[in-house]
Amino acid sequence: MKAQVWHKGIATRVALLLLAGLLWPQLAAAHVLDVDVSKLSRTDIISTYLQLGYTHILPLGLDHILFVLSIFFLEPRLKPVLWQATAFTVAHSITLGLAMYGLISPPASIVEPVIALSILFVAIENIVADKLNPWRVVIVFGFGLIHGMGFASVLTGLGLPRTMFVESLISFNVGVELGQVTVILLAWLLVGRWFADKPWYKQRVVVPMSVLIGLIAAYWTVERVFFA
Numbered sequence: 250m251k252a253q254v255w256h257k258g259i260a261t262r263v264a265l266l267l268l269a270g271l272l273w274p275q276l277a278a279a280h281v282l283d284v285d286v287s288k289l290s291r292t293d294i295i296s297t298y299l300q301l302g303y304t305h306i307l308p309l310g311l312d313h314i315l316f317v318l319s320i321f322f323l324e325p326r327l328k329p330v331l332w333q334a335t336a337f338t339v340a341h342s343i344t345l346g347l348a349m350y351g352l353i354s355p356p357a358s359i360v361e362p363v364i365a366l367s368i369l370f371v372a373i374e375n376i377v378a379d380k381l382n383p384w385r386v387v388i389v390f391g392f393g394l395i396h397g398m399g400f401a402s403v404l405t406g407l408g409l410p411r412t413m414f415v416e417s418l419i420s421f422n423v424g425v426e427l428g429q430v431t432v433i434l435l436a437w438l439l440v441g442r443w444f445a446d447k448p449w450y451k452q453r454v455v456v457p458m459s460v461l462i463g464l465i466a467a468y469w470t471v472e473r474v475f476f477a
Contacts, residue, residue: 286410294410298417302424305403307431312364312469313396315462317432319371320389322455324381325441330433333389338426340393341400348401349409349418358477360398365469367392372463375455400425 286294306313320333347353371392374385400421409417444450 286408291413291416294413295416295420298409298420299424299427301403301407302421302426303428303431304424305400305421306425306428310428312368312466313399313429314432315465316364316368316371316392316396317429318436319368319375319459319462320385321433321436321441322458323375323378323385325437325445327433327437327441329381330437330441333386334429334433336386336390337393337396338422338429340390341397341425342422344394344397345400345404345422346418348398349404349414353398355398357402358473360395360402361477362470362473363395364392364399365466365473367395368466369463369470372459372466375459376463 286297289297317334317337320337321330324330344353348355371388374388404418404421440454444454447453
Protein backbone atom coordinates (compact mmCIF):
# COMPACT_ATOMS: atom_id res chain seq x y z
CA MET A 250 0.00 0.00 0.00
CA LYS A 251 2.84 2.37 0.88
CA ALA A 252 4.54 1.64 -2.43
CA GLN A 253 1.32 2.41 -4.31
CA VAL A 254 0.91 5.74 -2.52
CA TRP A 255 4.55 6.59 -3.20
CA HIS A 256 4.18 5.90 -6.91
CA LYS A 257 1.01 8.00 -7.07
CA GLY A 258 2.69 10.93 -5.36
CA ILE A 259 5.98 10.95 -7.22
CA ALA A 260 4.47 12.21 -10.48
CA THR A 261 3.14 15.31 -8.77
CA ARG A 262 6.45 15.87 -6.98
CA VAL A 263 8.41 15.62 -10.21
CA ALA A 264 6.02 17.96 -12.02
CA LEU A 265 6.24 20.51 -9.19
CA LEU A 266 10.01 20.30 -9.22
CA LEU A 267 9.94 20.91 -12.96
CA LEU A 268 7.82 24.03 -12.53
CA ALA A 269 9.95 25.23 -9.61
CA GLY A 270 13.06 24.86 -11.74
CA LEU A 271 11.46 26.98 -14.44
CA LEU A 272 10.31 29.64 -12.00
CA TRP A 273 13.72 30.19 -10.45
CA PRO A 274 15.54 31.46 -13.57
CA GLN A 275 13.07 34.34 -13.85
CA LEU A 276 15.35 36.16 -11.43
CA ALA A 277 17.72 36.48 -14.38
CA ALA A 278 18.09 39.77 -16.21
CA ALA A 279 15.85 40.67 -19.13
CA HIS A 280 16.93 40.65 -22.75
CA VAL A 281 19.93 42.83 -23.42
CA LEU A 282 21.75 43.14 -26.74
CA ASP A 283 25.11 44.40 -25.53
CA VAL A 284 26.99 44.12 -28.82
CA ASP A 285 27.24 46.35 -31.87
CA VAL A 286 25.46 44.22 -34.46
CA SER A 287 26.85 46.30 -37.32
CA LYS A 288 30.34 45.02 -36.48
CA LEU A 289 29.36 41.34 -36.42
CA SER A 290 29.81 38.88 -39.25
CA ARG A 291 26.82 37.28 -40.96
CA THR A 292 27.36 34.05 -38.98
CA ASP A 293 27.67 35.92 -35.68
CA ILE A 294 24.45 37.86 -36.29
CA ILE A 295 22.53 34.66 -37.01
CA SER A 296 24.02 33.04 -33.90
CA THR A 297 23.21 36.09 -31.76
CA TYR A 298 19.53 36.21 -32.74
CA LEU A 299 19.23 32.42 -32.49
CA GLN A 300 20.45 32.68 -28.91
CA LEU A 301 18.13 35.60 -28.17
CA GLY A 302 15.15 33.58 -29.42
CA TYR A 303 16.12 30.59 -27.30
CA THR A 304 16.68 32.60 -24.13
CA HIS A 305 13.36 34.36 -24.67
CA ILE A 306 11.87 30.96 -23.84
CA LEU A 307 14.54 29.51 -21.54
CA PRO A 308 14.97 30.97 -19.03
CA LEU A 309 13.19 34.30 -19.54
CA GLY A 310 9.80 33.39 -21.04
CA LEU A 311 7.89 32.00 -18.11
CA ASP A 312 4.49 32.84 -19.60
CA HIS A 313 5.36 31.04 -22.85
CA ILE A 314 6.84 28.12 -20.88
CA LEU A 315 3.63 27.73 -18.88
CA PHE A 316 1.56 27.79 -22.06
CA VAL A 317 3.70 25.04 -23.62
CA LEU A 318 3.48 23.00 -20.40
CA SER A 319 -0.28 23.47 -20.37
CA ILE A 320 -0.68 21.96 -23.82
CA PHE A 321 1.70 19.17 -22.76
CA PHE A 322 0.10 17.94 -19.55
CA LEU A 323 -3.34 16.92 -20.84
CA GLU A 324 -1.89 14.52 -23.42
CA PRO A 325 1.84 14.11 -22.72
CA ARG A 326 2.69 11.80 -25.60
CA LEU A 327 5.14 13.41 -27.99
CA LYS A 328 3.12 13.13 -31.21
CA PRO A 329 -0.01 15.07 -30.11
CA VAL A 330 2.10 17.59 -28.21
CA LEU A 331 4.33 18.24 -31.21
CA TRP A 332 1.27 18.70 -33.45
CA GLN A 333 0.04 21.40 -31.09
CA ALA A 334 3.50 22.92 -30.81
CA THR A 335 3.74 23.05 -34.62
CA ALA A 336 0.42 24.90 -34.85
CA PHE A 337 1.63 27.29 -32.16
CA THR A 338 4.91 27.90 -34.01
CA VAL A 339 3.24 28.55 -37.38
CA ALA A 340 0.85 30.99 -35.75
CA HIS A 341 3.40 32.99 -33.78
CA SER A 342 5.68 33.09 -36.83
CA ILE A 343 2.90 34.79 -38.81
CA THR A 344 2.19 37.57 -36.32
CA LEU A 345 5.85 38.00 -35.40
CA GLY A 346 6.69 38.60 -39.06
CA LEU A 347 3.71 40.92 -39.63
CA ALA A 348 4.56 42.97 -36.55
CA MET A 349 8.26 43.28 -37.40
CA TYR A 350 7.40 44.42 -40.93
CA GLY A 351 5.13 47.07 -39.41
CA LEU A 352 1.93 45.64 -40.88
CA ILE A 353 0.33 45.24 -37.46
CA SER A 354 1.03 47.13 -34.26
CA PRO A 355 -0.93 45.61 -31.36
CA PRO A 356 -0.59 47.45 -28.02
CA ALA A 357 1.19 45.56 -25.25
CA SER A 358 -1.60 46.60 -22.86
CA ILE A 359 -3.89 44.24 -24.75
CA VAL A 360 -1.45 41.54 -25.88
CA GLU A 361 0.08 40.78 -22.48
CA PRO A 362 -3.23 40.23 -20.61
CA VAL A 363 -4.52 38.06 -23.48
CA ILE A 364 -1.36 35.93 -23.28
CA ALA A 365 -2.07 35.39 -19.59
CA LEU A 366 -5.71 34.57 -20.38
CA SER A 367 -4.61 32.02 -22.99
CA ILE A 368 -2.64 30.16 -20.33
CA LEU A 369 -5.59 30.30 -17.95
CA PHE A 370 -7.96 29.00 -20.64
CA VAL A 371 -5.81 25.97 -21.49
CA ALA A 372 -5.21 25.21 -17.79
CA ILE A 373 -8.96 25.19 -17.11
CA GLU A 374 -9.59 23.03 -20.18
CA ASN A 375 -7.02 20.54 -18.85
CA ILE A 376 -8.99 20.25 -15.62
CA VAL A 377 -12.46 19.81 -17.14
CA ALA A 378 -11.61 17.80 -20.28
CA ASP A 379 -11.42 14.01 -20.16
CA LYS A 380 -9.23 13.77 -23.25
CA LEU A 381 -7.53 15.86 -25.90
CA ASN A 382 -10.14 17.26 -28.29
CA PRO A 383 -9.33 17.59 -32.02
CA TRP A 384 -10.21 21.29 -31.99
CA ARG A 385 -7.47 21.95 -29.42
CA VAL A 386 -5.03 22.50 -32.30
CA VAL A 387 -7.22 25.33 -33.62
CA ILE A 388 -7.35 26.93 -30.18
CA VAL A 389 -3.57 26.64 -29.80
CA PHE A 390 -3.11 28.19 -33.26
CA GLY A 391 -5.29 31.14 -32.29
CA PHE A 392 -3.38 31.71 -29.08
CA GLY A 393 -0.11 31.34 -31.00
CA LEU A 394 -1.09 34.41 -33.02
CA ILE A 395 -1.31 36.37 -29.77
CA HIS A 396 1.97 35.02 -28.39
CA GLY A 397 3.70 36.02 -31.64
CA MET A 398 2.78 39.62 -30.92
CA GLY A 399 4.44 39.22 -27.53
CA PHE A 400 7.60 37.94 -29.21
CA ALA A 401 7.48 40.96 -31.51
CA SER A 402 7.60 43.36 -28.57
CA VAL A 403 10.92 41.82 -27.53
CA LEU A 404 12.42 42.09 -31.01
CA THR A 405 11.16 45.66 -31.37
CA GLY A 406 13.05 46.59 -28.21
CA LEU A 407 16.21 44.84 -29.38
CA GLY A 408 16.01 45.93 -32.99
CA LEU A 409 16.99 44.03 -36.13
CA PRO A 410 19.97 44.84 -38.40
CA ARG A 411 18.71 46.38 -41.64
CA THR A 412 21.19 44.49 -43.81
CA MET A 413 20.12 41.12 -42.37
CA PHE A 414 16.54 41.80 -41.33
CA VAL A 415 15.01 38.58 -42.68
CA GLU A 416 17.87 36.33 -41.55
CA SER A 417 17.79 37.77 -38.03
CA LEU A 418 14.02 37.44 -37.82
CA ILE A 419 14.15 33.80 -38.93
CA SER A 420 17.03 33.07 -36.55
CA PHE A 421 15.11 34.52 -33.60
CA ASN A 422 12.05 32.46 -34.52
CA VAL A 423 14.11 29.27 -34.83
CA GLY A 424 15.60 30.00 -31.42
CA VAL A 425 12.11 30.35 -29.95
CA GLU A 426 11.10 27.02 -31.49
CA LEU A 427 14.19 25.27 -30.11
CA GLY A 428 13.36 26.65 -26.67
CA GLN A 429 9.81 25.32 -26.89
CA VAL A 430 11.01 21.90 -28.04
CA THR A 431 13.45 21.83 -25.12
CA VAL A 432 10.60 22.48 -22.67
CA ILE A 433 8.52 19.70 -24.25
CA LEU A 434 11.34 17.17 -24.22
CA LEU A 435 12.28 17.95 -20.62
CA ALA A 436 8.65 17.60 -19.53
CA TRP A 437 8.32 14.34 -21.42
CA LEU A 438 11.53 12.90 -19.98
CA LEU A 439 10.59 13.87 -16.44
CA VAL A 440 6.86 13.19 -16.52
CA GLY A 441 5.31 11.92 -19.74
CA ARG A 442 7.61 8.97 -20.34
CA TRP A 443 7.01 7.50 -16.89
CA PHE A 444 3.47 8.45 -15.90
CA ALA A 445 1.36 9.09 -19.02
CA ASP A 446 -0.21 5.60 -18.96
CA LYS A 447 -0.90 5.51 -15.24
CA PRO A 448 -4.61 5.41 -14.29
CA TRP A 449 -4.01 8.15 -11.74
CA TYR A 450 -2.16 10.51 -14.11
CA LYS A 451 -5.11 12.88 -14.57
CA GLN A 452 -5.80 13.37 -10.85
CA ARG A 453 -2.22 13.26 -9.60
CA VAL A 454 -0.49 15.30 -12.30
CA VAL A 455 -2.81 17.09 -14.75
CA VAL A 456 -5.21 18.56 -12.20
CA PRO A 457 -2.73 19.86 -9.58
CA MET A 458 -0.34 21.22 -12.20
CA SER A 459 -3.15 22.87 -14.16
CA VAL A 460 -4.55 24.43 -10.98
CA LEU A 461 -1.13 25.84 -10.13
CA ILE A 462 -0.56 27.15 -13.67
CA GLY A 463 -4.09 28.56 -13.77
CA LEU A 464 -3.59 30.46 -10.51
CA ILE A 465 -0.38 32.00 -11.80
CA ALA A 466 -2.09 32.96 -15.07
CA ALA A 467 -5.06 34.46 -13.24
CA TYR A 468 -2.71 36.56 -11.10
CA TRP A 469 -0.87 37.75 -14.21
CA THR A 470 -4.15 38.66 -15.89
CA VAL A 471 -5.19 40.89 -13.00
CA GLU A 472 -1.71 42.35 -12.68
CA ARG A 473 -1.40 43.14 -16.39
CA VAL A 474 -4.87 44.64 -16.66
CA PHE A 475 -4.88 46.79 -13.53
CA PHE A 476 -1.28 47.31 -12.45
CA ALA A 477 0.86 47.28 -15.60
